[in-house]
Amino acid sequence: MFFRLISIISLVGLAGRLSYLRFKHDIVVAGAQTGSLSWNAYFRWVGGGVSSLFRPAGWAWLQATYAYCCAPYPPPVLRWVFTGLSTSLMYLALSGFAFAIFSPRGLYGIPLVLHVVAGAVFAVSLAANAIFRAKEFSSIIEVFTSGGGPMGYLLGLFSRPLRQSVLYWIFIISGLALAVTALFSMLPYFSFRTQLALVETHRWCALAAALSAMAFFDAILPRKQA
């Protein structure tokens, strides 16, 4: 129950927070007045954004976003890394959280089989991603070793590149933990109590991975320019 509560609050809260900030940015960029930042306007903006996905313009936006996200992988053949990582992550998050939150039985049936398959794709994509993009987000090493002290480190978090770097490594660590707990729970070396702990760890790591992925994508996706 505790996990369900925390999951709902954190996922909805973060999604709301990030989208609201983006909404606010878009509105301000468009030259709107303070009064137009009401909740009604926000929900209209969200609704418009969602419905636009089903229109040609929305499809074009998706394609542009996909191209943007694939840009860090210069050889086109490596685009599967992004495609695999993002699609598997979306399915894993949707199936995992939907069953964890709404089903007392947990994940089962065909969704479970697909969850296992998606887990393998996710693990391979994550490993490839770490190889290709770790260097890009290695600025975190500089922060730890800059000598600026704790305050400097905390202030550094507010810089966009560093925030991306931190979120990236949180995602990588969570993903690693997800893979480890999934693998260990399939090996005949751990007792039942350890199995329970592994499942519980898997859930919390999934939450961490989902939250960091949401924040990371928000951080890397471009915002409207004035």
Added chain:
Amino acid sequence: MHLIPLKDELDQPIVPTETNPLPFSSRFTCAPCHVYETIQNGLHFKASLSADAGRPGEPWIWVDERTGTLLPLSHHKSKGSWDPAPIGLSAWDFTLLFGRHLAGGGISEPAESAVTPGSRWEVAGRVEINCLGCHDVRSTQDPSEWAKQILRENFRWAATAASGLGEVGGMASRIKSTWDIYDGPDPDDTEWAVPPFVRYDLDQFDRRHRVLFNLRHRPADGRCLACHSVAPVGQAKYSFEEDVHTAAGLECAGCHRNDLSHAMIRGYEGEARDYPSMASEDFTCTGCHLGNEKAKGEKALAGRLGAPYPKHKGFPAVHFKRLSCTVCHSGPWPEKELTRVRTSRANRLGVYGVARWWTDLPAIIEPVYVRERNGKLAPNRLLWPAFWAESKGKELVPLQPQVVAAAAGKILFPEQGAVNILAAFSQILESGQVAVFTYQGNAYELNVDGGLTASPYTGAAASAAPVWAVKQGPDILPLIPDFDPEAEEIDPDVQTRIQAILESLAGAKDARGKPVLLFKKALFQVTETYLEKVESPAPPSASPELAWIIEGKVEPLRADLEFRTIASLAGAEQTLTEDQVKAVLGVLSDAPSNEGAQAKRAFVYISGGKLFRLDRDGRLEAVNDTAADPVTWPLGHEVRPARQSLGINGCKDCHRFGSPFLFRKAKGTGPLKTDRVKPVSANAFMRLDRPYQTLFGLSFAVRPLFKWVLFFSILVVGSVLALVVILVLGRLTGLIEKRN
């Protein structure tokens, strides 16, 4: 140890040396110390009559081979079992049928107000609780003697006879219903209708007429197993393992405990909800092996009675939410075929004497995995019911076997005609010769039970049509010697033989007419005391044929249907053919209805998971019906050790395509010999989706690859992370700058 005087049912002390002493009464003998009325409410007594008595147990199975009845009965409201009362079984009937395995009390000790007409309680006495049946340690205690006395209707004498305290003679079943225990012995009949009496073993009494009982608070396992044992069919006794708990030294009553009221712990999950007053959860599998996390103190800890703590390495937690412990640990390992077993109560194991029933039914199989009330799977035993019933709208009302037998008459006794003829022929044969008939590859001869025994035969007398013959040692010779019926003079020995055969047939039980011998164009018959040869009115026959002349018409000795039925059932455990079922349904339907001649009654027969009925054209059709569905009840034992439990070889013990656990089928069985039976897949019992289980099973074929993929991915990501950590450490320590 109890050194106590015995008391009879009149609460009078028993003096074993007096003339015609009464049998002892447990109600009054034990009464000074034990409250009989309290014990009466125990699980084995009145509690067994409760409609809501927790998890279903093994039903009582009314077996009647002749009518093909295997009717599961239970006072509990459990799916597939029938309440005895609505189908007309009184307490008296029930006790007569199942008293052999009843512990006394309960239904077999009805109150005066509950006595039904037609019962003979006054003659037989009530079946008091058989305390010694469970608690007597002495080897003289004999459950088989109990069964014998119950079958003789010696109800009030059964406990005395079974305990070995005395010898009981006479049979209450043979004496008139006006007899009373005060009447004592019948001086006019000392041979047949002898009222029951007891002769106490005086060596067991002291001078004050007391008996030294060696009693045990906890019944020994043997006492429980007299009614609760199960044995696989077709396996040598030495080859099957006992329960791991028994092997470890635990006794049945070590877990299945009881209090003074004789309420007993059955030990299933959820029993605490059914019986809140009992500490049942402490004695389930998890109660001893895992401890009770909800309890406090010692009971919260695992390891009661030395139970090892299971680690269940590698088992996903979902297994413990969806499966009972017994799924993996109890009953036989799931093989391709289900294991057929006999149980004490259903198959009358261990009952006195040579087994005389001629079928091995009821066929009980295990384990089928069935979803229980708590949503968990549990291994069950299964029985396909078989019974005749009247269809009243959407409801079926089972018919009692004697009702069916009375209506069906000779249809259910296809061999009787042939038996009578063979018995008649036996009268004229010499010593060492046995009358037989050969038919479709078998030779049939009389057996000691008054039936037929078939043995394979492919000799010269083998024929597609029945041939009457004589068995002499290993040879089978023609009953009628070879002769020419058209000859002027027939060999006198042959004539004598033919005359003897015809005379024996004339004296046969159930002779249908005048016996004759037909051969070519001749007809031989006995007229007065001579063999007469006349011209046959029937078409010429190539070989000698015995027949009846009935009202001037030639009729075969026995109908073809009878021989076909005999041949069809020879060597089979089934007792009915489709022809017989069709004929009986026809007879039942034609019987006059109480509601007037216009109202045609509808009858059905259930066997092998199908409901058989006559269609509009009078043909036998088989349909699915819930009443034909199998009845199941959970099994708890024999428990296998961890190393022999499901899953010990990995997930594929169950999760693979075609695994017996998920995909084997239970095909309907029953007394009817037919191909029209219902198969039920294991996943259907579990209420699982077959295509999904197939897919899920197939996924385990690529699991090893999946694990390696995960492993290498973890290795890569972990290495990258380790590199980052090393870089941070290198920077912090200055080692990297120094190298640069």
